[in-house]
Amino acid sequence: MELEATNKATLTNRMEVLKHLQSIDNRLIEFTKKKETLLAALEKRRAQVQQRKELLAQKQKESKDFQKETDGKELEHKCLEEEIKKSRGKLFQIKNNKEYTALLSEVGSKEADKSVLEDEILSMMSKLEGLRVEEKELEKEIQGEEKELSAYAGSVEAELEVLGKETLGHQKQWKENADLLDKEALTQYQRLIEKDGLAVVEVHGEDCGGCNMRLTPQTVNLLLRHQELTLCKNCGKILYLPEQ
Numbered sequence: 001m002e003l004e005a006t007n008k009a010t011l012t013n014r015m016e017v018l019k020h021l022q023s024i025d026n027r028l029i030e031f032t033k034k035k036e037t038l039l040a041a042l043e044k045r046r047a048q049v050q051q052r053k054e055l056l057a058q059k060q061k062e063s064k065d066f067q068k069e070t071d072g073k074e075l076e077h078k079c080l081e082e083e084i085k086k087s088r089g090k091l092f093q094i095k096n097n098k099e100y101t102a103l104l105s106e107v108g109s110k111e112a113d114k115s116v117l118e119d120e121i122l123s124m125m126s127k128l129e130g131l132r133v134e135e136k137e138l139e140k141e142i143q144g145e146e147k148e149l150s151a152y153a154g155s156v157e158a159e160l161e162v163l164g165k166e167t168l169g170h171q172k173q174w175k176e177n178a179d180l181l182d183k184e185a186l187t188q189y190q191r192l193i194e195k196d197g198l199a200v201v202e203v204h205g206e207d208c209g210g211c212n213m214r215l216t217p218q219t220v221n222l223l224l225r226h227q228e229l230t231l232c233k234n235c236g237k238i239l240y241l242p243e244q
């Protein structure tokens with residue numbers, strides 16, 4: 001019991017330990033925020049690349065569908081050509097003038113259809129070519145973005161590793177300092193930290209540095225006596241006077 005008491009901080013330097021704990025906790029909170037920010041930024045970039053990949057998949061599907069449509073038109077063209085060839089063959093066998101004229105007119109109309117179809121196919125092929133070029137460009141862009149993302153992920157990982165090490169170091173320091181405190185002070189401190197990360201505040205003039213409310217004369221008296229942990233009656237933070 002006696003040994004424990006000598007290990008604990010005396011009343012006067014207990015405040016110093018608490019202030020130190022607060023500064024360590026400030027850093028730990030900062031590390032946590034930094035980690036969250038890094039991970040959120042990485043996640044955002046991953047999602048961006050993913051979105052681009054989805055766009056590419058959509059474009060690939062579009063050009064595949066369009067290719068099918070073009071193939072259909074080409075088949076149609078081939079059939080029409082066959083029909084024209086056959087009809088032309090028949091023309092030589094017809095002896096009747098009327099039938100000949102009728103078939104000739106049919107061939108003419110098919111030739112006209114064929115010509116329309118050819119124009120259509122040409123314009124489809126040129127559109128298809130455009131789609132393919134767009135697709136290749138996007139593919140190339142995505143490759144670059146993925147490379148950048150991977151480098152970025154690597155740098156985030158390195159930063160997280162440093163942060164992790166710093167966090168461990170600070171946690172060790174925290175423990176060493178916490179061990180110097182009596183249970184009551186530590187419990188009080190931790191309760192406040194868990195609430196909003198702020199437990200120890202400086203007095204500004206006669207105001208609490210946590211809530212900015214005017215301290216009661218009783219609180220100021222307690223502070224001046226340096227004998228016990230003094231809390232703000234309004235926000236409950238642990239108060240200390242600025243160094244002279």
Ligand SMILES: [Zn+2]
Pocket residue numbers: 208209210211212213232233234235236237
């Ligand atoms: Zn206060």
